[in-house]
Amino acid sequence: MSVWLSGHEVARLVRSRLPEAVEEESDGFVAVDGQALIEVCQHLQRELAINYLNNLTAVDYLDYIEVVYHLSSLERNHLLTLKVRCYDRDNPEVPSLMPLWQGADLQEGLRPPPLPAATWEPCPEAR
Amino acid sequence: VKSLASIDGLPVQTGEPVVVNIGPQHPSTHGVFRLRTVLDGEVIIDVEPVFGYLHSSMEKLGELRTYTQAITLTDRMDYLASMSNNLAVCLAIEKLADIEVPERALYLRMLMVELQRIASHCMFIGTYLNECGAWSTPWMYAFRDREKILDMFEMSCGQRLTYNYIRPGGVVQDVPPEFTISLRVFLKDMPNRIAEYEELLIENEILIARSKQVGVLTRERAINASTSGPVLRGSGVQFDLRKADPYLLYDRYDFDIPVGQVGDCWDRFWVRIEEMKQSLRILQQCFGEFVELPPGPFRTPVDWVFNPPPDREVYVRTESPRGELGYYLVSDGSANPYRFRVRGPSQINLTALREMTIGHKVADAIVILGSVDIVMGEVDR
Numbered sequence: 001m002s003v004w005l006s007g008h009e010v011a012r013l014v015r016s017r018l019p020e021a022v023e024e025e026s027d028g029f030v031a032v033d034g035q036a037l038i039e040v041c042q043h044l045q046r047e048l049a050i051n052y053l054n055n056l057t058a059v060d061y062l063d064y065i066e067v068v069y070h071l072s073s074l075e076r077n078h079l080l081t082l083k084v085r086c087y088d089r090d091n092p093e094v095p096s097l098m099p100l101w102q103g104a105d106l107q108e109g110l111r112p113p114p115l116p117a118a119t120w121e122p123c124p125e126a127r
Numbered sequence: 128v129k130s131l132a133s134i135d136g137l138p139v140q141t142g143e144p145v146v147v148n149i150g151p152q153h154p155s156t157h158g159v160f161r162l163r164t165v166l167d168g169e170v171i172i173d174v175e176p177v178f179g180y181l182h183s184s185m186e187k188l189g190e191l192r193t194y195t196q197a198i199t200l201t202d203r204m205d206y207l208a209s210m211s212n213n214l215a216v217c218l219a220i221e222k223l224a225d226i227e228v229p230e231r232a233l234y235l236r237m238l239m240v241e242l243q244r245i246a247s248h249c250m251f252i253g254t255y256l257n258e259c260g261a262w263s264t265p266w267m268y269a270f271r272d273r274e275k276i277l278d279m280f281e282m283s284c285g286q287r288l289t290y291n292y293i294r295p296g297g298v299v300q301d302v303p304p305e306f307t308i309s310l311r312v313f314l315k316d317m318p319n320r321i322a323e324y325e326e327l328l329i330e331n332e333i334l335i336a337r338s339k340q341v342g343v344l345t346r347e348r349a350i351n352a353s354t355s356g357p358v359l360r361g362s363g364v365q366f367d368l369r370k371a372d373p374y375l376l377y378d379r380y381d382f383d384i385p386v387g388q389v390g391d392c393w394d395r396f397w398v399r400i401e402e403m404k405q406s407l408r409i410l411q412q413c414f415g416e417f418v419e420l421p422p423g424p425f426r427t428p429v430d431w432v433f434n435p436p437p438d439r440e441v442y443v444r445t446e447s448p449r450g451e452l453g454y455y456l457v458s459d460g461s462a463n464p465y466r467f468r469v470r471g472p473s474q475i476n477l478t479a480l481r482e483m484t485i486g487h488k489v490a491d492a493i494v495i496l497g498s499v500d501i502v503m504g505e506v507d508r
Contacts, residue, residue, distance in 0.1 A: 001372060001373065002371060002372035051350055051351075052350055052353060053353050054353070054442075054444065054451065054453060054470065055442060055453050055455060055468070055470040057455055057466075057468040057470075059457055059465070059466045068455065070442050070453070070455070070470075074364065074366050077371055077372070081442070101351055101352075101353065102348075102351050102352040102353075102478055102479075103351065103352050103353025103354075103475060103478055105352075105478050106176075106474060106475060106477060106478050107353075107475065
């Protein structure tokens with residue numbers, strides 16, 4: 001049976017490497033600073049053997065746009081939810097995960113763009 | 128564009144690259160889908176999947192409907208596996224709203240989704256062999272068996288394509304007595320049918336020539352590209368959500384996870400044939416218990432309109448015939464979802480298409496696309 005890692009457990013692990021990166025944590029998720037996203041994911045790759053991007057989407061809340069990542073480790077059968085919040089609605093930017101997982105390609109670069117219109121920074125291989 | 132063309136490792140005379148659009152109107156693109164290919168002679172040096180022609184805003188429409196109404200949208204995404212879509216969204220809704228499901232409904236759901244997997248893989252065999260150049264004979268054989276499953280679905284819910292059968296709390300109605308008779312006959316006949324497929328196809332020289340070492344996707348790249356289902360397992364990754372994260376009654380039954388060794392089109396084809404056998408194993412075990420079940424409730428009464436608790440979100444994933452079918456629902460306490468996100472395996476499996484196709488001939492691109500087995504309703508949504 002798959003195990004959903006608690007947001008607190010993941011937050012503790014992230015803080016051990018990137019003390020300022022965690023913005024919010026709960027039982028179900030951990031929200032991190034968008035600028036630290038790549039480093040956080042690299043840390044999770046190393047420490048939790050996270051190797052699979054299950055799902056990537058965005059939710060438009062009134063105060064911010066939230067980008068949601070469901071990540072998992074196929075070896076350990078663990079899952080976790082990672083979030084990045086963009087408070088600047090006029091210029092929402094989140095780094096692309098393409099350098100780590102090619103699976104982000106079509107999920108980030110959907111045509112027509114995903115709802116809401118969170119934009120991703122261009123990366124070398126993005127179309 | 129820099130030319131990279133070579134055949135068997137030997138450089139070939141290259142000319143100016145030519146852009147050729149395969150689709151959006153093309154019989155082998157499984158719907159309205161465009162492969163923008165860059166060719167050097169007959170060799171593909173770059174490819175870009177272009178989709179969105181069938182985009183129908185189903186995620187947004189789902190947010191404007193009640194949870195029960197949204198099920199009808201899922202029928203129309205992966206219309207070759209509507210039962211699997213019904214199931215995935217209902218599991219998500221039930222988790223979001225804490226709805227229990229009676230045991231009889233679990234059995235009915237098991238029977239339906241495993242029959243659906245066989246029907247979907249039958250469709251794959253027909254279309255894939257078509258794309259390999261076998262024209263309509265294998266298609267007719269596969270449709271012969273798929274029709275029997277559709278007959279059973281029609282007995283259960285009156286529909287042959289868009290079922291809307293699985294509902295929050297259970298299923299819409301119990302199956303009639305003739306369903307049991309038909310399923311018993313089907314389970315007796317189908318192993319022979321699959322043996323017939325194997326006899327006709329597995330050692331078919333043309334199929335092997337068109338599939339072996341074509342569209343190779345390595346294990347590492349399959350994982351990195353988030354592929355799932357038969358594409359992931361064809362590349363040698365033994366991962367099936369029915370085992371890894373069991374739902375319904377899968378943890379009660381014995382079945383194996385077939386995996387490929389090379390990750391080529393042949394392995395993806397073979398994995399699906401083997402999966403049909405495993406689905407039959409599951410069905411035989413499940414049906415044996417189902418016929419012994421006393422009559423009972425098939426659905427927990429749930430209001431047509433209900434409000435799940437606010438500020439709650441779930442991500443529920445199931446193993447559909449095409450891979451990981453996930454639903455991410457966010458509730459704000461109202462009668463309709465605040466966010467209705469579908470993780471469609473068809474779409475995400477296309478991520479690896481470029482890698483599988485570059486270096487092959489144009490005719491191979493059609494076979495490779497066929498081996499991914501996409502449904503455009505789900506890709507575009």
